[in-house]
Amino acid sequence: MPEQTPGQTVGPFFGYALPFDGGPEVRAPWQPDAVRLHGVVLDGAGSPVPDAMIEVWGADGDGRPSTERGSLARDPNGFTGFGRSATSADGHYAFSTVKPGVGRSGVGRSGVGRSGSAPYVVLAVFARGLLHHLLTRAYFGDEPDANATDPLLRRLDPDRRGTLVATVDGPRSYRLDLRLQGPGETVFLDYGTAQ
Amino acid sequence: MTDLTQETISAEIADRHQREQGSGAVHPRRDFPPYRSTVLRHPTHELVRADPEEIELVSPAFGHTDVAAHESDLTIQHAGEPLGERIIVTGRVLDGDGRPVGGQLIEVWQANAGGRYAHKRDQHPAPLDPNFTGVGRCITGEDGSYRLTTIKPGPYPWRNHRNAWRPAHIHFSFFGTAFTQRLVTQMYFPGDPLFGLDPIYQSITDPAARARLVATYDHEVSEPEWALGYRWDVVLTGPGATWTEPEDPDHA
Numbered sequence: 001m002p003e004q005t006p007g008q009t010v011g012p013f014f015g016y017a018l019p020f021d022g023g024p025e026v027r028a029p030w031q032p033d034a035v036r037l038h039g040v041v042l043d044g045a046g047s048p049v050p051d052a053m054i055e056v057w058g059a060d061g062d063g064r065p066s067t068e069r070g071s072l073a074r075d076p077n078g079f080t081g082f083g084r085s086a087t088s089a090d091g092h093y094a095f096s097t098v099k100p101g102v103g104r105s106g107v108g109r110s111g112v113g114r115s116g117s118a119p120y121v122v123l124a125v126f127a128r129g130l131l132h133h134l135l136t137r138a139y140f141g142d143e144p145d146a147n148a149t150d151p152l153l154r155r156l157d158p159d160r161r162g163t164l165v166a167t168v169d170g171p172r173s174y175r176l177d178l179r180l181q182g183p184g185e186t187v188f189l190d191y192g193t194a195q
Numbered sequence: 196m197t198d199l200t201q202e203t204i205s206a207e208i209a210d211r212h213q214r215e216q217g218s219g220a221v222h223p224r225r226d227f228p229p230y231r232s233t234v235l236r237h238p239t240h241e242l243v244r245a246d247p248e249e250i251e252l253v254s255p256a257f258g259h260t261d262v263a264a265h266e267s268d269l270t271i272q273h274a275g276e277p278l279g280e281r282i283i284v285t286g287r288v289l290d291g292d293g294r295p296v297g298g299q300l301i302e303v304w305q306a307n308a309g310g311r312y313a314h315k316r317d318q319h320p321a322p323l324d325p326n327f328t329g330v331g332r333c334i335t336g337e338d339g340s341y342r343l344t345t346i347k348p349g350p351y352p353w354r355n356h357r358n359a360w361r362p363a364h365i366h367f368s369f370f371g372t373a374f375t376q377r378l379v380t381q382m383y384f385p386g387d388p389l390f391g392l393d394p395i396y397q398s399i400t401d402p403a404a405r406a407r408l409v410a411t412y413d414h415e416v417s418e419p420e421w422a423l424g425y426r427w428d429v430v431l432t433g434p435g436a437t438w439t440e441p442e443d444p445d446h447a
Contacts, residue, residue, distance in 0.1 A: 001292070001293070002289050002293050002428075002432075003407065003430055004221045004291070004404075004430055005380060005408070005431070006221050006222050006380060006399045006405070006407060007222050007378055007380045008223065008380045008396075008399075008408070009223075009230075009379075009395060010366070010368075011381075012316055013306075013312040013314040014366065015314055015316075016304060016312075016313055016328060016329070016330050017303070017304030018302060018304075043235040043236050045235050047235075049236070055377075057255060057374045066256070067253075067256050068256065069256045069257055069260055069261060070258070072257065072261035072262065072300075073260055080256070081250075082255035100250070122250060124377055126379055128232055128236075129232030129234075129235070130236050130237065131222075131224065132222040132223050132225055133377065133379055134242075135375065151246065152243075152246075155243075181237060181238055182239075185238055186238070188242050189243055190242035191244075191245055191246075191434045192434040194432055195220060195221065195222060195242075
């Protein structure tokens with residue numbers, strides 16, 4: 001069996017390589033179903049992380065993963081589900097995307113239907129000083145009923161559950177701060193891949 | 196940090212390696228203080244086990260609309276030839292069962308031959324090369340293969356401790372068949388004398404795992420009168436043994 005290739009930090013110099021024009025606009029912001037998902041990335045001292053990169057990956061409005069190509073050269077009417085946002089000098093990231101539907105997102109790997117699953121998008125966090133990226137989920141604060149029955153959320157310590165739930169902070173706008181360490185540390189996820 | 200010596204860093208690395216011997220860890224330890232920038236940037240809680248759902252078991256799709264063929268040659272992006280040792284880096288991207296990861300995006304970035312990035316935050320007083328940006332992309336073939344033409348990057352100093360130098364490396368970004376296989380890493384060159392001194396490379400505590408980041412010189416890949424060839428294969432394994440969310444909410 002071939003063995004997993006180890007990761008290494010993205011380092012400080014990815015700026016010419018990874019961010020791309022339109023990267024944060026997974027769904028064109030003028031589209032009626034577009035929502036904003038944004039926040040700041042904070043370190044263990046509570047300071048913003050100005051050299052992080054966040055990736056988002058989410059299903060479409062019907063809950064289906066997109067198989068559309070073209071994330072790097074976007075079709076303004078399309079939706080590939082994938083986006084990238086480098087953080088700004090004040091540690092801020094922002095995406096325009098859609099809130100995934102729940103149509104099929106409740107199908108687990110076990111193949112067992114899990115209609116209790118709430119809509120979420122997957123976030124990957126990369127930064128200098130972060131030797132291997134982190135994965136987490138952003139759920140939506142205006143889905144309290146779905147969130148209450150979500151198989152992951154309901155397993156979490158109630159004190160930490162909120163770190164995965166983006167709060168409504170305006171019309172069609174959600175905010176989720178990502179704390180790498182310390183008080184309010186974001187719940188990061190292990191999907192059973194090599195550690 | 197400038198009074199922090201290599202001796203101190205090396206002792207910290209050796210101590211950590213000894214404590215983690217046989218741990219089976221593949222990836223770097225995120226909490227790895229010899230790389231000082233990790234101190235405030237690693238989570239202190241254990242990761243929480245999650246059952247991947249459909250979105251996490253598939254990956255974004257990329258294609259030739261995203262990447263032009265010439266982007267795999269980092270030496271032809273400017274009017275002139277970049278300075279340095281022209282090299283070819285080729286290999287295959289495979290999943291944990293040895294199946295090719297075809298049609299997927301690879302992104303690379305690197306310093307120039309003098310060890311300088313075309314990046315405003317790189318303060319190393321080595322020359323920029325107007326003919327080298329050090330950025331490339333390609334889409335893997337159906338057999339998982341990729342092939343890049345570039346310049347061998349130089350080692351460069353950084354400010355982790357006094358007289359800290361990174362071994363020469365190329366940064367790589369990969370997508371697998373599932374988003375949970377996402378990988379960002381660095382490829383190194385065989386025989387680099389800086390390996391033992393570098394807290395980023397040594398953050399992978401298992402020597403066999405570390406060695407998987409080092410390309411092999413391959414004379415079959417070298418092209419006469421043109422470029423030296425290196426081979427580097429990459430493996431992106433999927434989620435491990437089947438695991439099911441517990442029925443009862445137990446606080447993780």
